[in-house]
Amino acid sequence: MTDRVVLHQFRAFWGLPNASPYCMKVETYLRWARIDYRIEICDPRRSPSGQIPFITVGSETITDSQRIIEYFESQRGGSLDQSLSKDRRSEAWFVRTRVEEVLYWQITYMRWGDPQGWACFLPDLKQYLSGWKRAVLPYMIRIQLLRQMRRHDLTPRDVTGSYASGVRVLDQLSHYLADKPFFMGEQIRSLDMSLYAFLANIIDQPHTNRLQEHARTLDNLMAYCTRMKQDIWSDWVAPTRS
Ligand SMILES: N[C@@H](CCC(=O)N[C@@H](CS)C(=O)NCC(=O)O)C(=O)O
Known part of the structure; x- marks a missing residue:
């Protein structure tokens, strides 16, 4: 077994x-x-x-x-990317690592750095914490993250400026996707596993912000996310809280 x-x-x-x-x-x-x-x-x-x-x-x-x-x-015998040439695999590697780096900090900023995002995130986060953790943990984590975010030019004082790198990445992704069904062409590839998860974390979350608003203007990215969600996640049911 x-x-x-x-x-x-x-x-x-x-x-x-x-x-x-x-x-x-x-x-x-x-x-x-x-x-x-x-x-x-x-x-x-x-x-x-x-x-x-x-x-x-x-x-x-x-x-x-x-x-x-x-x-x-x-x-599984490398079924996802095996038919890609070495050049195309390098391209996918560069796209993935760069997008993950920028959007990871953008998503972190959306929740912990953007004052409106933090106001939306904090009460929901606290629901899962109790005792001393509820009273201090979110604030301790936030202090650490604000310090790290500063190194990426992300600050609560400049919300528009902080989202600028994310807006640029989304524009580039929209251009790169063009009218293809998936980022590398006709077939789903490992790159899609990553890019979809990062895009969904921007688009499908309750706090409206500049980055999310911008994403929603990019029709091909939105259609891509809908396609990925339907293909892979349509039978998923959010677990009820225990
Ligand atoms: N390179 C790692 C990055 C994973 C990562 O950054 N995970 C975050 C959660 S989104 C984490 O565990 N952060 C806690 C920390 O870094 O202390 C991967 O691809 O799995």
């Missing part, structure tokens, strides 16, 4: 499968590949790398979203 895959990640939040785009990327892949898995709610501090997602399969532990996808792809 083969061991069941366990995906260690945050709980579903705000009607999104995951508020961590990296976790949602892995889960999008597992669903697309029809790999049987169960979720274990996890705090990053319990991860061997200090970050989530990670997966366990029997005695094996694999950290990092991209390494996890590569692990399953090697077992």
Whole structure:
């Protein structure tokens, strides 16, 4: 009997499968590949790398979203990207790593840095915390994140300026996607697992902001997200709170 895959990640939040785009990327892949898995709610501090997602399969532990996808792809014979040339794979690597870097901090800013986003996020986050954690943890994390965000030119004092890099990335992504069904062409590729998860975390969340508004003007990106959601997530039901 083969061991069941366990995906260690945050709980579903705000009607999104995951508020961590990296976790949602892995889960999008597992669903697309029809790999049987169960979720274990996890705090990053319990991860061997200090970050989530990670997966366990029997005695094996694999950290990092991209390494996890590569692990399953090697077992499946690399079905997602194997027909891509080396040049196209390099292109996908550059697009993915750059977009993940910029949009990760944009999504972090949307929740922890943008004053209106923080006002929307804080009460919902607190619902999942109790005791001292509820009283201090969000504020402690915010202080750390504000320090890190400053290094990326993201500050609560300049909301418009802070979203500028995200707006640029969305424009470039819209241009790159053009009228193709998926980012690399006619077929879904590993790049789509990542880009969809990051875009969904901007578009499908309750706080309206400049970045989300801009995303909603980019018709091809919106149609792409709808397609990915329908193809991979249409049978997903948000878990009820325990
Ligand atoms: N390169 C990692 C990045 C994962 C990551 O940044 N995870 C965040 C949650 S979205 C995390 O665990 N942050 C906690 C921390 O860095 O302390 C991956 O692709 O899995």
